[in-house]
Amino acid sequence: MDQRTAQRQPAPRLRTNLDTDFLKLIAILSMLLDHIGAVFFPEHPAFRWVGRLAFPIFCYCMTVGLLYTRDIKRYLGRLGLFALISQPCYILATHPWDWQTEWMNWNIFFTLFLSLLAMWGFQTRRWWLFAAAFLCVSLFNFDYSGNGILLMLIFFLCRERPGLGAGLYILFWLPALWSGSPEDPRALLAAGHAVDWTAFALLAAPFIFLPARTGIRVPKWFFYAFYPAHLLTIGVIRLAAGI
Numbered sequence: 001m002d003q004r005t006a007q008r009q010p011a012p013r014l015r016t017n018l019d020t021d022f023l024k025l026i027a028i029l030s031m032l033l034d035h036i037g038a039v040f041f042p043e044h045p046a047f048r049w050v051g052r053l054a055f056p057i058f059c060y061c062m063t064v065g066l067l068y069t070r071d072i073k074r075y076l077g078r079l080g081l082f083a084l085i086s087q088p089c090y091i092l093a094t095h096p097w098d099w100q101t102e103w104m105n106w107n108i109f110f111t112l113f114l115s116l117l118a119m120w121g122f123q124t125r126r127w128w129l130f131a132a133a134f135l136c137v138s139l140f141n142f143d144y145s146g147n148g149i150l151l152m153l154i155f156f157l158c159r160e161r162p163g164l165g166a167g168l169y170i171l172f173w174l175p176a177l178w179s180g181s182p183e184d185p186r187a188l189l190a191a192g193h194a195v196d197w198t199a200f201a202l203l204a205a206p207f208i209f210l211p212a213r214t215g216i217r218v219p220k221w222f223f224y225a226f227y228p229a230h231l232l233t234i235g236v237i238r239l240a241a242g243i
Helices: 003-008 020-040 046-051 054-068 072-094 108-123 127-139 147-157 162-177 197-209 220-241
Strands: 188-190 193-195
Touching: 020 046, 020 054, 020 072, 020 197, 020 220, 046 197, 054 072, 054 108, 054 147, 054 197, 072 108, 072 220, 108 127, 108 147, 127 147, 147 162, 162 197
Parallel strands: none
Antiparallel strands: 188 193
C-alpha cells in the first residue's frame, strides 16, 4: 500500500479492543460468579469483587456495537426483548420471597437498553432522546443508574484515543478506593481502610483498552440467552434449597 492509498483509508473508529466475543465471555463469567456469590455465598465478597468487571465490559461492547452495527433499531429491539424475558428470571433469582414488592427492581438489560438508547441519541444529535433516557435510568430503580451512559460516553468520545480513555476510566472509578464503608461486608479492608467494592471495576481496564486477537467466535444469541438462563437456574436452585 503506497502513501496516497494509505491516506485514503478511513481512520478506525475504535483503537481499543475489538475482540468483543472474548470480552463478552469474560463479562458473563464475571457476572455468573457475582450472582452465585450474591445468592449462595454472601459471606465471601471475592465473588462480588470479580463481578465488578462485567458491567463496564458490557458497556464497552455496546459502544462497539453502536459504532459497527448495521441496524441500531434491531440491536435495541433485541436488548429490549431480552430485558422483558429476563425480568421474571431476575426477580426469581434475587427476590423470590418478596417479588410482590420487588418486581420493579429492573434487571441490567433494562439499564443497558436505556444506556444504548441514550448513546444513539447522542450519536445522532437527538439531544431530547439522550436526556430522556438518562433521566429515566437515573431517577428510577435501575442497576448502576446513569453510570452506564457515562462509561459509554468515555468509550465513545475516546474511541481513537485509548490512552485518554483509560485515564478517564480510571478517574471514574478512583473515588471508590477511599469511599468504602467498614460496615459494608463487600468492602475490602486493608490496614484499617475500607475500599469500596466497586473499585474492582478498575480491573476491567486492561481488557477494554489493550487490543486482543483470540479468534474466539460465539453465536450472538448465546450472550443474550445466557442472562435469563443463568438467572432462572439460580432461582430454581434457590427455591429448592429454601435460601
